[in-house]
Amino acid sequence: MDSYSATIVATGAVVAGACGFVGNFLVLRRMALLGDAISHSVLLGVVLAFLITGDRGIGPMFAGAAVFGLLTAVMVQALGRGGVAEDAAVGVTFTAFFALGVVLLTLYAGRVHLDLEHVLYGEIAYVPWDTIEVGGISLGPRALWTMGAVFLLNLAAVGLFYKEFKICSFDPEMAAALGIPVAFFHYVLMALVSLTTVAAFESVGAVLAVAMLIAPGATAYLLTHRLGWMLGLSVVCGAASAVLGYGMAAWLDVSISGAMAAAAGLLFALALLFSPSQGVVVKRLRRRRVGLRKEDVLQ
DSSP: OOHHHHHHHHHHHHHHHHHHHHHHHHHHTTOTTHHHHHHHHHHHHHHHHHHHHOOOSHHHHHHHHHHHHHHHHHHHHHHHHTTOOHHHHHHHHHHHHHHHHHHHHHHHSTTSOOOGGGTTOOOGGGGGGSEEEETTEEEEEHHHHHHHHHHHHHHHHHHHTHHHHHHHHHOHHHHHHTTOOHHHHHHHHHHHHHHHHHHHHHHHOHHHHHHHHHHHHHHHHHHOSOHHHHHHHHHHHHHHHHHHHHHHHHHHTOOHHHHHHHHHHHHHHHHHHHOTTTOHHHHHHHHHHHHHHHHHHHO
C-alpha cells in the first residue's frame, strides 16, 4: 500500500473511531437519527455565518455549522421534554432548519459561492493533498490532525465520566436519584456528537460521517452486552470498515467514502446474521437443536 492509500485508510479509520465512539451512546439512547439530522441542519449555520461575517472561509463556516449542530441536539431534547415523540422531534427540527437554510441561501446568497464543500461535501480522496504546513514543512493531512484531536477529546471525555455516561444511558431515572446531573451529561454528549459530526463532514463528507456515527456502534451492540467492550469493538469495526471499504473502492472503481459506508453496513449485516448471542442464523440453529432434542426425548 502506497503513502496515498495509507493516508486515506488511516483517515477513514480515525473518522470511524471518533464517530463510532460517541455513536455508541446514540445507539443505546435510541437517537440514531440525530447524526442525519445534524447533517441537514448545519446548512442554516453555514448560511448565517456568511451573512453575519461576510467571510466564506472555513473558519466561519465550520463555527456556524458546529453551533447549529449543537442547537439541533438541544431542540430535539427540548421538544422531547415537551411531549413530542423523539422521532418526530428529530424530523421536525432538521427539516425546519434545513428548509430555513435553503430559503436564506436563495434570498441573500443565491449568487455567492459558499464554501459548502468544506462542511457538507468533503471528499476523503482529497485528504492527502490538504496538508498543514509550518515554516514550509508539511506536518501531514489536516483531516488526520483534526479528527485525531476530536477522537482524543472523545476518549478523554468518556474516560473521565465513564460511569456517569454509562448510568445516564441505561437508566437516567436512577442516575437522577443518585444525584447525577443527567441533563448536563446529556448536553456534554450532544456537544461531542455535534463537534465530531461537523468535523467529520469537513474532513470526509456527510455520507461517511453519518454512516460511521451509527454503523460501528450498532455492530458492536450485536456482539457484546458490556459497554466497555462495545466501545472498543466499535472502534475496531470502524477501522475494519475503512480498510475493507478502500479495497472495495479500488476494486470496483467507485467512491471511497461510499464504499467505506457500504463496508460498515456489510459488517453490520454479518453481525446481525452470525452474532454468537443475537445473530438471526445462530438463533435459528439454536432453536432447531432444541427442537431435535425435544423430539429425541419424546421418542
